[in-house]
Amino acid sequence: MSEIESRINGLVETLMEDYSKDRVIDEIKLFEHPDKEAVVDILEKLRKIIYPGYFRNKSYKIYTVRNNISMLLEDVIYNLSKQIALVLxxxxxxSGLSAEEISIKAExxxxxxxDKIPKIREYIETDVxxxxxxDPAAYNTDEIIFSYPGIYAILTNRIAHELFLLGVPLIPRIMTEHAHSVTGIDIxxxxxxxKYFFIxxxxxxxxxxxxxxGDNVKIYQGVTLGALSTRGGQSxxxxxxxxxxxxxxxxYSGASILGGDTVVGKNVVIGGNAFITTSVPDGAKVSVKSQELHYNYNSSHPVECKELDPEETWYYMI
Incomplete structure (x- = not known):
């Protein structure tokens, strides 16, 4: 036996001993846990179903919408049922159901x-x-569907939310965390x-x-809609x-709005970097008081300083 083989065998023995400590991370049930890659694949197939004319299924040379959707649905039904059966x-x-009963429930x-796909498509149409x-930088809706991370994150959430409402464990979170890893948007x-949600x-x-x-809400980068405290944990x-x-x-960007009792009323504008923990009445404009700016400059190149009109600073685009 070579030195490398000997060292590998030694590492295997060490790890096998480490796996025997009955911790959460030691659990080995490879065929009882959901397959993350399979869930992401289901998500991508659902995207093709929701946008039938945008993401072609390249597995098939003869292409009609009816045949394509039929094949995609069969694939999703089989694989999603299988993954749901695992997470139930x-x-x-x-826990007390037989494998057959679990399978019937999952199906x-x-x-x-x-059955919720038409509803998802109705909502995502308004989002697009x-x-x-x-967004004045958007030249057409194709650009949005193909390339905007916000619309991908929202669609993923709309898919995952319907599964969440049905009480399906784990799979909705796998979907949204996949979108989070791809887009940096955590919903x-x-x-x-x-409807008409714009990120x-x-x-x-x-x-x-x-x-x-609600409807017609616009959110910029770095916004947090969070909890005031999570110290209570599972309680x-x-x-x-x-x-x-x-x-x-x-x-606007960088704002944090926290707490389950916090309600932001209709037609409100929240300025960048605001930190809000109480409700905001309808129609209000909330901003952080202007910071004091200091300019260091060469006297031969003076800088003109101008007081800003607060009203002029509200509606800024990035």
Missing amino acids: KYEPQF GLTFDFL QAFFDG HPGTTIG DHGTGIVIGETSVI LRNKKRHPTIKDNVTI
Whole structure:
């Protein structure tokens, strides 16, 4: 036996001994846990179903919309049912069911979810329109669907949210965390979002589980809709911890709005870097008082300093 083989065997023995300590990280149930790659693949196939004319299924040379959707649906039904059957075992109410009963339940949940696709498409159509109407840098809606991270994150959330409402464990979170890793936008699948939702730029946005967002809401990068405190840990589960944002609200970059009792009223504008923990009445404009700026400059090249009109600083685009 070579030195390398000997060292490998030694490492294997060390790891096998380490795996025997009965910790959470030691659990080995390869065929009882969901397959993250399979869930992401399901998500991408659902995107093709939702945008039938944008993301072609290259597996098939003869292409009609009907045949393509039929094949995609069969694939999703089979694989999503399989993944749901695996995760249902995480829920105590299903622990006593037989494998056949679990399979039947998973298939039923899969069809219940697929029945929601027209609703998802109705909402995502309004989101695409909101992106186009709200972003002068968007030249057409194709650009938004193909390339904007915000629309990808929102679509993923709308898919995951319907599974979340059906009580499907784990899979919705896998989907939204995949979108988070791709886009930098972290939206919990429990978040309720109205129509015409627009995320501009998006990086660093965090939206918590119990957030409720109305129609025609616009959010910029770095915004947090979070909880005031998570010190209570699991005791806070199923409690309203995150804010409610009503219709026609704009929240500029870096703002943090926290707390389950915090309600931002209709037609409110929240300025950049604001930190809000109490409710805001309808129509208000909330801003951070202007910081004092110091200019160091050469006397031969003077800098003109001008007082800003607060009203002029509200509606800025990036």
